[in-house]
Amino acid sequence: MLLHTHSAARANARRLLAVLGLSLSILTIEVVGGLASNSLALLADAAHVLTDVAGIGLALMAIRIGSRPASAERTYGYLRLEILAAVANAVLLFGVAGFILYEAWRRLSEPPQVVSGLMLGVALIGLLINCVSMWLLRDAQAKSLNMRAAYLEVMGDLVGSAAVIVAAVAIAVTGWAGADAIASVAIAMLILPRVWGLLRDSTDVLLEATPKGVNMDEIRAHILGAPGIADVHDLHAWTITSGVNVVSAHVVLESDADGAAALEFLCECLSGHFDIEHSTFQLESSDRRRLETAAHG
Secondary structure, eight states: HHHHHHHHHHHHHHHHHHHHHHHHHHHHHHHHHHHHTHHHHHHHHHHHHHHHHHHHHHHHHHHTTTTTTOOOSSSTTTTTEEEEOOOHHHHHHHHHHHHHHHHHHHHHOOOOOOOOHHHHHHHHHHHHHHHHHHHHHTTTGGGHHHHHHHHHHHHHHHHHHHHHHHHHHHHHHOOOTHHHHHHHHHHHHHHHHHHHHHHHHHHHHHTTOOOOOOTTHHHHHHTSSSSSSEEEEEEEEEEEEEEEEEEEEEEETTTTOOOHHHHHHHHHHHHHOOOOOEEEEEOHHHHHHHHHHHHHO
C-alpha cells in the first residue's frame, strides 16, 4: 500500500511538471505577444497563468518536501515552507491584479491601438496548450485533491484564453479597442478571488487556526464519548501544512479507566472519523485537573 502511494505521488509529480512546463510556455508566449500586440488582455491572462504556475509550483513543493525527513533542529521538517511561499505569491499577485485594473481603467478612457490578429493567434495557442494540460490531468484529478486543484487552475486559464479570443474577435469586427480593457478587467476579477482565498487560507495556517472542515464541538463530543473519559480540556487543532492536521488535548480519565485502551480508542476515533493521523493526548486524573486549574487561576 505504501509503495502504491509513493508510486502515485511520483506519477502525479511527473504530470504536474509537464503541466508546469506547458503553463510556463503559455506565460512566455502571452507576455511576448501582449507586448508585441499592445494587448492588456493578453498580459492580464499571462498574470492569470502566473497564479496557476504558482499554484502548481506549490503542489510540487508539497510533494517534494513531504518526503524529506524531520531533524532535531526542524522536528516538522520544511512543511511550513509551502505556506510561506503561498503568502509571498498571494501578495505578489495582488499587486499584479491591482496594476491590471489600473491600466484597464486608463485604457478605457484612451483606448490604444491593438493588433487584434496577433492577439487572436496568441490566445488560440494558449487555449490549445490549456486543453493539452487538462488532458494530462483528466484522470489524476479524480483521485487527488492536489491534482484536482491543478486541474481547476488550468480550467480557469482556459476561460481566460477564451475571454481574450472574444475580445480579439470583437476588436477585429468592430474596431473598438476598449474590448481589450474589458477582457482585462474580467480576467483580473478571475485572479482576485483565488488569490484572496490563497492568502486567507495560508494566513490561517500560520495563525494555527482550526482547520477547514474540522468541527471542534464534534471532536470534543467524540472524546467525551470514549470509554473511561471523564472530561477534556486544552483541546486544540491546527494545520502544519496542506493536508496535515494535528490535534492535542488534555484528557481526564475516570478513576477506574484503562489509560492504554482509552488512548488507543481516541487515536483510532480521530483517524477514522476526522482523518487526523497526528494526535497527542495527555492523560490525567481528576486530581491533576484541579492542580492545573489552581496553577492557572
